[in-house]
Amino acid sequence: MSAPRARTRIQAKNSQAILDAALDIFSQYGFRGATLDQIAERAGLSKPNLLYYFPSKEAIYVALLAGLMDTWLAPLRALHHDGDPVEEILGYLRRKLEMSRLYPRESRLFANEILQGAPQILDQIEGDLKALVDDKAALIRLWIAEGRLAPVDPYHLVFSIWATTQHYADFDIQVHRVLGQEGDAPFAEAERFLTHLYRSALTPNPLTAR
């Protein structure tokens, strides 16, 4: 996500234009399906000029992925022990949904990378990502043990939040066509539905749930 060695203003500008164009293309076609021609054209540069800023196609792709995981996990990192557990998780849900709304290309880039076998980020999945999920799963189990959260599998809870929120970025074409809506309209409805879904399932005592 960060442009390399952007010493001068023109370097920063062009590197950024390349990364922005590359995000468009890689997120749609994946690493192998994308071409430098497409990226160069989208960036408004010639192909050799593009390769003046990055040594190779893979270097552009790696640069995009470099910052992605941290950004992507920020909403989960912000899940804290303080506050009401149900509201904490609903807050996480909203932050993740907001990521899909604001950064759909990053979501699709991630989806494409996973679909292709995660060749570039498998280490981070087994490392940082797993460690973070393990950590938050322990917190969720604590909340459950305290009786402040309904007893659910914390890992599958997280998976389901990933799935439902990223769906609105990754499958946006399908969502828009089925609903007959355009733009961000689905997100407001999605937030209402998902809030109900998780509040119902996570509120500990059904007899006092509303």
Added chain:
Amino acid sequence: MSAPRARTRIQAKNSQAILDAALDIFSQYGFRGATLDQIAERAGLSKPNLLYYFPSKEAIYVALLAGLMDTWLAPLRALHHDGDPVEEILGYLRRKLEMSRLYPRESRLFANEILQGAPQILDQIEGDLKALVDDKAALIRLWIAEGRLAPVDPYHLVFSIWATTQHYADFDIQVHRVLGQEGDAPFAEAERFLTHLYRSALTPNPLTAR
């Protein structure tokens, strides 16, 4: 999904081998990222021989997609008015999850096609798929009006079922690495979690819900 003009036994066998190999490759890399070399090698045929059975790369891809939509929508088609609404939807959920378990490649093929802008299946999404979802959404609204289902947005309910179930096929690498599990182990847990999730949210009267 069906092999074209399989008159003789050897034609049927080779066409099937090609489609099976193509499903492996296309589902991982998408249409553009896949190569005929890969498919031919996986199928155990030479590249020209492969093109004896199918006229082009696109023809193989289209053949794979041809039957996919029907298969993919079968679980939703089987959602009927009879029986308890909550259990009907949970049944749909289980069928869809079973599709992810048994046909993960088909799920990823679909995901790749959507990510790339659905060039081949946009018509079916706006046609058959939208019509079916509209139809089932009406049924769900009827159940809600009858007070037999909690008031939820039927479209986003369907989206969330798609998202949560397909996640276990499309992101299986991530699921397996985070859980430290292999094979079908995650599916049993996922079914338990998702059943709780949707039963909680869909059961109409919270005061009698368990």
Added chain:
DNA sequence: GTCTATATTAAGATAGAC
């Protein structure tokens, strides 16, 4: 920093022998 020209390899597809 940017361009034209080009080297090199990969990929889709075809020709024609067997």
Added chain:
DNA sequence: GTCTATCTTAATATAGAC
């Protein structure tokens, strides 16, 4: 039906002038 050889185009990448 299957093979080797090959055509053609596209794609990554580099050379070298400006």
